[in-house]
Amino acid sequence: MTADAPALPQSSALAARLVWRAESESTNTELVREAGADPAQWPHFSVLLTDTQLSGRARLDRTWASAPGSGLAISVLIRPQFPVESYGWIALLAGIAMTEAVAAVLAESGLEPERAALKWPNDVLVDGKKICGTLAEITGERAVVIGAGLNTEMSAEQLPVAHATSLAVLGARVTPDAIVSLYLSRFRELYDGLVAAGGDAVASGLAARVTARCDTLGRDVRVEMPAGRTLLGRAEGIDPGGRLIVRDATSGESTPIAAGDITHLRFPTPGA
Numbered sequence: 001m002t003a004d005a006p007a008l009p010q011s012s013a014l015a016a017r018l019v020w021r022a023e024s025e026s027t028n029t030e031l032v033r034e035a036g037a038d039p040a041q042w043p044h045f046s047v048l049l050t051d052t053q054l055s056g057r058a059r060l061d062r063t064w065a066s067a068p069g070s071g072l073a074i075s076v077l078i079r080p081q082f083p084v085e086s087y088g089w090i091a092l093l094a095g096i097a098m099t100e101a102v103a104a105v106l107a108e109s110g111l112e113p114e115r116a117a118l119k120w121p122n123d124v125l126v127d128g129k130k131i132c133g134t135l136a137e138i139t140g141e142r143a144v145v146i147g148a149g150l151n152t153e154m155s156a157e158q159l160p161v162a163h164a165t166s167l168a169v170l171g172a173r174v175t176p177d178a179i180v181s182l183y184l185s186r187f188r189e190l191y192d193g194l195v196a197a198g199g200d201a202v203a204s205g206l207a208a209r210v211t212a213r214c215d216t217l218g219r220d221v222r223v224e225m226p227a228g229r230t231l232l233g234r235a236e237g238i239d240p241g242g243r244l245i246v247r248d249a250t251s252g253e254s255t256p257i258a259a260g261d262i263t264h265l266r267f268p269t270p271g272a
Helices: 009-014 027-037 084-108 176-196 206-213
Strands: 017-020 046-050 071-078 116-119 123-126 129-139 143-151 220-224 230-238 244-248 254-257 261-264
Touching (some): 027 046, 027 143, 046 176, 071 176, 084 123, 084 129, 084 176, 084 206, 176 206, 206 230, 220 244, 230 254
Antiparallel strands (some): 046 071, 071 143, 116 123, 123 129, 129 143, 230 244, 244 254
16 A cells, blocks of 8 residues: 555555555546556455546546545455356445445444445446446456445545435545455456356355345336337346346347446336
8 A cells, every 4th residue: 555545554455455545537547557567466356446536437438537635546366266157246346345334334424225226237326316337447467457446435426417426415424444445345256256266156145145135136227228219118037148138118028238337217117
């Protein structure tokens, strides 16, 4: 850690290497670049984090920035020891790890932990509002970097959109070390379980934990797919590869979604 880092003893104990930076263009971008250039310096379960991210990256090439001290950007490098076919669970693993960490913070603050939920595949919601997003990127050397951007001290005025929230707005207070260690401990537990099960998310218990807190399941949704197609239907489940199963409101056919922008609809879609 650098000299200006906050005290992170619990988090440091969970990581193979933990580096805090006073600011970062993007923790994912920097970790992908630096781990690719010098893999030996970034072993499995290395962590790079900051509370000031200047040009963060989200899904669909979106970018965002956080005001100094208003959030935490946390990137974790893993070198998966399970089949590539199971990589679809990595974003869900990170998402549920953060969902459970946020739920624990809510509980410790006297708030209802069940208010925290996972939106497939990578957003953490509280009361339906986004508090964190994750992004997984495959790099060289059979490695994956998973970034998470958590709104911690962001005020209501600093929130980028009306459907966002933060721990501070919710009235939940937590130190950086506490929330990062909650996240990393759950991440590591889930990852180790998935490895032990040979990448089988059902056998490891990961699928059950995701399903239990996935707010997308059972909802009518609109899916904006990478090819430009839009699908309206009901999210019915998650398949063994981590894909969301959506039943088309028009045709009744079930479609597995590996990637797409999901919108939870307030009103039922015709035929759903």
